[in-house]
Each structure stands twice: as C-alpha cells, then as structure tokens.
Amino acid sequence: MTNVSMTVNGKAVSREVPDETLLSEFLREHLRLTGTHVGCDTSQCGACVVHVNGKAVKSCSTLAASLDGSQVTTIEGLANGGLHPMQQAFTENHGLQCGFCTPGMIMTSVDMVNRYKADGKELTAQAIRGELAGNICRCTGYHNIVKAVEDAAAKM
Amino acid sequence: MSTGIGARVQRKEDKRYITGKGKYTDDVRNESQAYAAFVRSPHAHANVNGIDTSAAMAMDGVIDVLNGQQLTGDGIGNIICGWAITSKDGSPMNMGAWSALATSKVRYVGDAVAVVIAETQALARIAAEAVEVDYEVLPAVAASDKALAGGAALIHDNAPGNLIYDWEIGDGAATDAALAGAAHVTELAVTNNRLSPNAMEPRAAVATFDECDDHYTLYTTSQNPHVARLVLSAFYQVAPENKLRVIAPDVGGGFGSKIFIYPEEITCLWASMKTNRSVKWTSDRSEAFITDAHGRDHITTAKMGFDAAGKIVGFKVDTIANFGAYMSLFSSSVPTYLYATLLSGQYNIENIHCNVRAAYTNTVPVDAYRGAGRPEACFLVERMMETAAREMGKDPTDLRRANFVQEFPHQTPVIMAYDAGDFGANLDQAMAAADVAGFAARKAESAGRGKLRGLGYSSYIEACGIAPSAAVGSLGAGVGLWESAEVRVNPVGTIEVLTGSHSHGQGHETTFAQIVAERFDLPLENVSIVHGDTDKVQFGMGTYGSRSGAVGMSAIVKAMDKVEAKVRKIAAHVLEASEDDIVIEGGQVKVAGTDKAMGWHEVGLSAYTAHNLPPDMEPGLKEGAFYDPANFTFPAGTYICEVEVDPETGVTDIVQFTASDDFGTIINPNIVEGQVHGGIAQGIGQAMLEQVVYDDDAQLVTGSYMDYAMPRASDVPSFSVHHASTTCPNNPLGMKGCGEAGAIGSPPAVINAITDAIGSNDLAMPATPQAVWNAIQAAK
Amino acid sequence: MDMSGSYRIGAPRQAVWTALNDAEVLKLCIPGCEEIEQTSPTTMTARVVQKIGPVKARFNGAIELLNVNAPQSYTIKGEGQGGVAGFAKGAADVTLSEDGGETVLEFEARAQVGGKLARIGSRLIDAAAKKVARQFFDNFHDHLNGKDPPGD
Numbered sequence A: 001m002t003n004v005s006m007t008v009n010g011k012a013v014s015r016e017v018p019d020e021t022l023l024s025e026f027l028r029e030h031l032r033l034t035g036t037h038v039g040c041d042t043s044q045c046g047a048c049v050v051h052v053n054g055k056a057v058k059s060c061s062t063l064a065a066s067l068d069g070s071q072v073t074t075i076e077g078l079a080n081g082g083l084h085p086m087q088q089a090f091t092e093n094h095g096l097q098c099g100f101c102t103p104g105m106i107m108t109s110v111d112m113v114n115r116y117k118a119d120g121k122e123l124t125a126q127a128i129r130g131e132l133a134g135n136i137c138r139c140t141g142y143h144n145i146v147k148a149v150e151d152a153a154a155k156m
Numbered sequence B: 001m002s003t004g005i006g007a008r009v010q011r012k013e014d015k016r017y018i019t020g021k022g023k024y025t026d027d028v029r030n031e032s033q034a035y036a037a038f039v040r041s042p043h044a045h046a047n048v049n050g051i052d053t054s055a056a057m058a059m060d061g062v063i064d065v066l067n068g069q070q071l072t073g074d075g076i077g078n079i080i081c082g083w084a085i086t087s088k089d090g091s092p093m094n095m096g097a098w099s100a101l102a103t104s105k106v107r108y109v110g111d112a113v114a115v116v117i118a119e120t121q122a123l124a125r126i127a128a129e130a131v132e133v134d135y136e137v138l139p140a141v142a143a144s145d146k147a148l149a150g151g152a153a154l155i156h157d158n159a160p161g162n163l164i165y166d167w168e169i170g171d172g173a174a175t176d177a178a179l180a181g182a183a184h185v186t187e188l189a190v191t192n193n194r195l196s197p198n199a200m201e202p203r204a205a206v207a208t209f210d211e212c213d214d215h216y217t218l219y220t221t222s223q224n225p226h227v228a229r230l231v232l233s234a235f236y237q238v239a240p241e242n243k244l245r246v247i248a249p250d251v252g253g254g255f256g257s258k259i260f261i262y263p264e265e266i267t268c269l270w271a272s273m274k275t276n277r278s279v280k281w282t283s284d285r286s287e288a289f290i291t292d293a294h295g296r297d298h299i300t301t302a303k304m305g306f307d308a309a310g311k312i313v314g315f316k317v318d319t320i321a322n323f324g325a326y327m328s329l330f331s332s333s334v335p336t337y338l339y340a341t342l343l344s345g346q347y348n349i350e351n352i353h354c355n356v357r358a359a360y361t362n363t364v365p366v367d368a369y370r371g372a373g374r375p376e377a378c379f380l381v382e383r384m385m386e387t388a389a390r391e392m393g394k395d396p397t398d399l400r401r402a403n404f405v406q407e408f409p410h411q412t413p414v415i416m417a418y419d420a421g422d423f424g425a426n427l428d429q430a431m432a433a434a435d436v437a438g439f440a441a442r443k444a445e446s447a448g449r450g451k452l453r454g455l456g457y458s459s460y461i462e463a464c465g466i467a468p469s470a471a472v473g474s475l476g477a478g479v480g481l482w483e484s485a486e487v488r489v490n491p492v493g494t495i496e497v498l499t500g501s502h503s504h505g506q507g508h509e510t511t512f513a514q515i516v517a518e519r520f521d522l523p524l525e526n527v528s529i530v531h532g533d534t535d536k537v538q539f540g541m542g543t544y545g546s547r548s549g550a551v552g553m554s555a556i557v558k559a560m561d562k563v564e565a566k567v568r569k570i571a572a573h574v575l576e577a578s579e580d581d582i583v584i585e586g587g588q589v590k591v592a593g594t595d596k597a598m599g600w601h602e603v604g605l606s607a608y609t610a611h612n613l614p615p616d617m618e619p620g621l622k623e624g625a626f627y628d629p630a631n632f633t634f635p636a637g638t639y640i641c642e643v644e645v646d647p648e649t650g651v652t653d654i655v656q657f658t659a660s661d662d663f664g665t666i667i668n669p670n671i672v673e674g675q676v677h678g679g680i681a682q683g684i685g686q687a688m689l690e691q692v693v694y695d696d697d698a699q700l701v702t703g704s705y706m707d708y709a710m711p712r713a714s715d716v717p718s719f720s721v722h723h724a725s726t727t728c729p730n731n732p733l734g735m736k737g738c739g740e741a742g743a744i745g746s747p748p749a750v751i752n753a754i755t756d757a758i759g760s761n762d763l764a765m766p767a768t769p770q771a772v773w774n775a776i777q778a779a780k
Numbered sequence C: 001m002d003m004s005g006s007y008r009i010g011a012p013r014q015a016v017w018t019a020l021n022d023a024e025v026l027k028l029c030i031p032g033c034e035e036i037e038q039t040s041p042t043t044m045t046a047r048v049v050q051k052i053g054p055v056k057a058r059f060n061g062a063i064e065l066l067n068v069n070a071p072q073s074y075t076i077k078g079e080g081q082g083g084v085a086g087f088a089k090g091a092a093d094v095t096l097s098e099d100g101g102e103t104v105l106e107f108e109a110r111a112q113v114g115g116k117l118a119r120i121g122s123r124l125i126d127a128a129a130k131k132v133a134r135q136f137f138d139n140f141h142d143h144l145n146g147k148d149p150p151g152d
C-alpha cells in the first residue's frame, strides 16, 4: 500500500491505495469520480484522458503513486460552475451520442487547443483529426467532434 | 425557436455526459460490493475433465468459486436462440446446448468454465488464474466453409456436419431458367468480413439478490431491458419476472451487441443468490473481443442475369454464414429474414433464389451487428450492379436507373413489400452533391500527381421498423416486435413518457420529447422521457433494427391520441362546449372561435381532482398504448464514395463521401445526421480497416485495439449528408428509421470506388493498403 | 508459426550433443528459464518467464525429447501453460553436423500460442520467438566456449 496525495479538481485528496493502482482506478474507485471512463486495456482509446498538471494524460496507463503531489483535473472539474467552452461546443454541435468517449474527447481537445494557442499554430480540421489519433469514438464518425473542437477553439 | 418535428434541438441528455455525470453500469457500486472474474478457456475446443478450485478458494478474500455443474444443477436453463428457422427439407434448426458456464466441453476461446467471486476485482482476477482446469484439447475449426466440409471437428453432437440449417427462399427453378436465358450473366464471389461491434463502453453487470423479498435487481448494459428480463425469466429460469428488476442505465453504445443476453448476466444473478452478495462484473476490452457477439462473416457466391437491354432477369445467391460456437439470441434471423429478403435491393427483379447454410465453428457466437443481414445483402447487390455495369460497358448509374423499382407498393419475390420511395431522386441528389459531373477533371488532376482516383456508388435499401409481430411470428420469431408507451400528464400539466425503447446514444430523451411537445404545444422541458427500467416502464421490446422512431414513437403517438381524446372530453365538459371545437395550443385548451379556455395544467388538475369530470369518466390523465407496425419500413438512398489511391503504397484516401437518404419524416436533423455519420464511419471501418482474425487453430489473434483496427478521426473524412424523403405510409409520423443506413450503404460504395480507381474488381474487405497494393500488382 | 535456422557452434559435435541433453546447460541457456528438472532421460519439466508485447507470463511446461538419434538429431517438444496468458506449445527438429572441429546446428521449429498470448501478442510472436532462439544459441555457444551468460 502507498499513500497518494494529490489535488483533484482543486481539492486536496489523500488515500492509502495498493501500489499498482492506476490513476483511472484511483479516480473512479477511490474518489468515485466516475466521469473518467475506461474503454480499453492497451492505452488506445482515450476514454480515460484527464489533465495532470495541465496536460492531457491517459489515466489508464499512469500509476496513481507516480503522481503524488500533482494537480489533476477530470471532466467533473473542467469548468468551475457553468460549462467550459469545449463542453458547450460538444453539445451545440452534437459531438456526442452515447457519451462514453466524451469526457476523454473533451479533455484531449481542451489540451489540444491550449497547446496550439500557446504555440500560435493554426488548428485546422486536419490537425484536429491528427491530434485525436489517441481517442476512439464508435458513435459519431468524428464529423461533429471535429466541428465542436473548431467551434470551441474559436471561443477559447 | 421551434422544438417540434424537424427542429435541430440540442439534446436534453447531453449535460450529464459532458460534465461526467452520466451513470453507466460500471459506475454502479453497491454496499459491500463483490466482484466476479470468469475462468475462460484458452483452447478453441476441448473437453473439460476437471476443475480444481482449491488454490483459488484458499486465497484471502475469495468468497466462492462456482462452476457449470452447480449452475445447471440449480436449474439455470441453457441460453437459446429466439428465432426458429426451418431447413428446406422441413427439419428444425439444430441448436446445440449453451450453458452460461460450460459443463463438460468448451467450444471457443473465451468460453467460461467457472467464475470467481471475491472482495475486489483485482483479487477475483488473480484467483481466476489460480483455478486449474484439466482440458483435453480437441481439433478445432474457425472458418465456416471448412466447418461444413467433411471431416471437420464436430462441435455439437446434435448438429451433424456442423450444419445448423440449410434454408432457402425464392423460386430456384424459375431463377435458374431466367439465368439460362440471360443475355449476360455476372458472377461474383464475396466475403463479408467478420467484425467486432466494439461499443466503447465494455459490457458490465451488477446483480443483487435480496434474500428478504426473494428478489433480484440487475444493472446491465442492455439495449432492451424488458427483453432481458423476459428471457432471463422464461428461458434461463433465473427468477420469475415479478421477482426480477432489470435496469439499463446510460448505455455507452451497443450497435446490436447489447441486445443479447449473455452468460455473464445470468451468472452474476445466480452467483448473487449463491453468495448472498451483490456481484459485479465489468468486461475489459480484451475480454470483450472474446465475449461480445461478433457480426457478419458470410461467404457468398452469386449470379445475376441481364437481358440485352440491361434489365435484371434473375439473381441466384448461395451463402454460408458463420454462427460461431453457439446460437446467440437472434443469430438465426440475420442471414435469413434480415438478409435474403433484401436481395432485391432497389431493383425490380422477377426471379430471386437464395440458399443459406449456417455453420457452427469454434469461434465467438455471431449475431446482429449494426445493419444485421442488410449490409451483407446490400454489399452483394451493389457490388454485383457495379461489376455487371463494368462487364457490360454500361454506366453504373444508368444500369441502376434502368432497374429501379418505380411503382409502389412493390412486392419483391423475397417477401418484402416496399411501401414508398423515390430511388431516382436520391441518386440524383447524391450525384449533384458529389459533383459527379466534375469527376473526370478531378481524376485527371489526380493522375497528374501520380494518383488513382475512383468513384463508387451504392444504392441501398433496408427493412427497418422491426417488425410486424404476426409476420415475424409466421417466420419463426419467438417474440412480438411491437412497442409500448405510456403518456402521463401530471396534475400540474408536465408530462412523463414511459417508453420501451431504450437509448444507447440515440437521444430519445430529446426526440421523443419533441413529438410530445409539438403535439400538445408545450415547452420541451415540460416533457420527460423515462426508459431503461423494468420497474418503471410497463413493457418494451427495446432499441435495435432502427425501430425506436418508427415503432417506439408510433406507440407514443397512439398513447397521445388517447390522452388528447380525454383532454378534449374534460375541456368540453368544463367549458360546456363540443369536443370537436376544442383546440390545444400555446399551453391552453380552448374552444375555437370563443374566448373560452383553460390552461393545459388546469385540465391536468381537473383530471386528478375529479371534482368535475364528465359522468362515468375515470379520474387521472395517463394513457398507455401498444403499437404493432403494419409493415416494415424501407429507408433507402444512394451513397457515393470518391477515393484517391497511391499506386506505390496502396494507401487509400476517401476524399469525399456523399449520402442522400430517404428516412421519411425527420424529427431532429442533428440526431439523424449524427446517426448517418456514425453509421458511415462503421461502414468505412468494415470496408477498409476492421477484420476479426482467427488462426488455423481457431485462436483469436485480433484481441485488442493494437490488432483490431478501429476507424480513428484521421481515417474518415467529413461527410456530405443530404435527405430526399418520401413519407412512410404505414405509421402515424411517416418515419422510416435512420440508425443503420450508414453502416448498410457505405461498404459497397467504398469498395466500388477503390476498384474503380485501381481498375481491378478483385478486392475483398477490408481494403487495407496491403490488400489494395496486392490487387494493383495482380492486375498488372 | 514456423521458424528455421542454422548456427555454427565452436565445439565438437559430441560436446554439443551432450550439452543439448543436459538440463543444467539448458537452464543456463534458455532465456527466462527459472527452473528445469530432469524427470527421465527424455523428459523434463521447466518453468520459464517470457514477456511478449504487453503479456508477461510464467510458463509451467513439460519438455520431451523424441526421435533421439545420438549424437546427430532429435526432436524437442515442449508445451507450457501460462495461466491467464494462455499457452504455448511447439516442437523443433534439431540436426547436428560436423564441420571441421565445429558443429553446425540446424533446426526447424513449429510453434503455437493460445489464449491471451494469441489475442494480443500474435503480431509480436514471430519476432519474440526469433529473439528467444537467437539468445538461446548465443548463450549456448558462449557456454560451450566457457563464457557463461551473466546469471540472474
């Protein structure tokens, strides 16, 4: 067992967990933040993406213990009250159907837009598709997800 | 902004999904939750000579280890296929026994032999590893044609030669004669590749037995909770229906794979009773690849005959369908009544004959996956049309047009009676949107860059709105396929609609509310949709076969008709007017041409206070209805795919994908277009990427997202989606259904485009760069 | 999966043969071998740890020598259960021929994997098997030349 302390969605948390606990398990099972989803076991689908110290990370392939002291943001904590422009854009553009991939899609997309803005690069539809390489959606065919990210990028 | 029929309303359910508050089955955790892990066979075919659970039982935190002998000993029934198909010699299909936990023999890699119940999921999985199973390995077979060939391993004793049925439809002699007299006959052999549905939410179940009430509650990832309850009760004898509540909360995609009732749900319910604990199981992805029913897997040869003018005179088809190791719930209907009945396509064909043999193999059971039978039919027919056009030197659109059904209703020789459509209008619309006229110039431009450009068509038709109960009953279905609804107007005038349809991404909470809000002219937020819980909803047959609109919404309309009739009676009584003069609008119930009116909510309140109701009227304002469709519905359309192939590498880019669909009435275009996008992406996946592969020993070798290629954002283009609609005459809203069209119509368009580009017709799905490159080389 | 190859080993044939039949030598040379026990002149049991792609498995297996034609050739057949990882089995026909003072070892092997190993690791099996084979023969060559692999 290891003690893991981190800040999750702005709140300090500390839990005694088995050494091999993944961040996804830590969030879902220990903190009961079930918005972060697990869709695969080979780090391929991106349903589990959260932000660690502001960067998108696949929580299914990160040990909770390795993040002691980190700042973690999950879909539940993305907006402080109201909706983040990315969340808004996903619903306005019908960028989700079953919603299972959605938290990971949104967390990945927020990070994507932030990076492009920081680098002063233009986020084209093609770039968005490339950047979403690590996120699988089986429902939407990506069409409206790409639209949503373009839309949010203009507003963020 | 309008929120009624045809409005692009934002989805009501989105808020919880985009904020991480959706509640999926794996998010459920009960007090003192116990966890299940299954011990699964690594062998494709083996006798189970013994199971040693002692090491697992000795582990700390292991509650119990249960096996198939105990399961069957407790009277849990075998898993059945609910659609009886009769072979052409009159014999019934050969259904082999399928116990939720194998008793003496395993028949595919992944077949469960035991289950460990433990205090944590990790512990359950570790303990499952410690269960020692003594397997006596038997020869195995994965391919359906090999399974049917003499000498293959026998999988079920009661299915000699591994043959489940040998079925036919249509007039064989007449078709042969027509082909013999044809001016041109095109022959084609196609394989419809085996797919894994891969809803992003893995299946899960949480089963809780309540000893005091002798009652079970099951949370499960289901497209049809009532069907699950019915089957779990009636066939698997887990518990009587009144002692079993099935809840399907938010469901993260299904595409058919969550219709069926699987061994895991049965086992969790039973194990909950055995251990007196709430038992939870969540599949991981690699487990999903070996437990979720697969889709497609047909091998087909066919001949189509044409007269000198290019009219089709006959179509003869021979198909082998792979059913895997056991018959899943609706497996038998897929390659028969959902496939062969659509072989007429959009065309007027007088003679059709199709023979289907279904085979057991040592693979995961195969059942309905998005489109179910119809994509197989469409792929064959549309590849055939394109191939024939090329052989006869005709333009593929001319050949299609010359054969389109023009008059409705149209009776095909394979059961279906098409009720409405305008196939030419969809083809025209798609051709205009795809700028087919400019294709030659684009092709020349590509050629200048050393690339091969191609254009491919697919004019699909499907039968949806599944299905008229008496009709499917006469064809062997074990259930009726109506839908039910209840519309409850509360005393304050808000409305709850309880529906047996169950959304797993389709947005019912929005579209269903739209038709109610429009009908009673109320704000959308005053209408709530209740679904997915057998304790709340009266009954239902669930969501599949693009039926929630055409069947589910029709049931709501029927219930609304009754509500409206009662509202009129109450208002006429209170306002002292004639029922015929009552109009419902703007939140009021008024007498036409007067200023007499009462608020909608006042009618609701009157119904419940019952102080002043017409004589003999019962209090309350809630009405239920069951709607049984009069016919299937027939969504149709034309898809055009334009590709650019790099001849050096075989890498294929879809540069444009255009769809023109006829779905009848559209309630919410956003949602309909989203269904088309997703369907097309899955169809492109089938055409270019996806393939479940078994090796010669029937070992699955594509068991993860590293090995099974799923379409990612950069694999698909943006889609150009259009509608040219005719109204369905057979249901009150005129709807046809839109959930499967994309997956049905797109694969042949893609393959027709690639084969057009490379100038070789010999290309199977999935058309990976390697396959395309090989086809180019072979044609040189 | 099929695999074949030939190795030149800097030792006389008899020495190679003896070593190939010596459980201790095999234990030293088989990559990941934790334990080997001779149960009869032609049978052994072994425990080997292998990592193939994302799947790590400890195989408990039985090894059997067939068609023994000393000091020229035999068939070595193995079968291992790797728990949830699945199973692996295979056989190799091994032939030794003399060439000067050295020995040329040729083999033809067939292997099969099942369960999770097949599902997730099959793309990697060929490469992994070749690597294991090469390591084995490198170790074996070194052993016969007095350089034992770094023990674990």
Ligand code: FES
Pocket (backbone or CB within 6 Å): A037, A038, A039, A040, A041, A042, A043, A044, A045, A046, A047, A048, A049, A058, A059, A060, A061
């Ligand atoms: S769950 Fe993390 S990548 Fe799939």
Ligand code: FES
Pocket (backbone or CB within 6 Å): A095, A096, A097, A098, A099, A100, A101, A102, A136, A137, A138, A139, A140, B200, B252, B253, B505
């Ligand atoms: S919305 Fe269902 S997987 Fe993306």
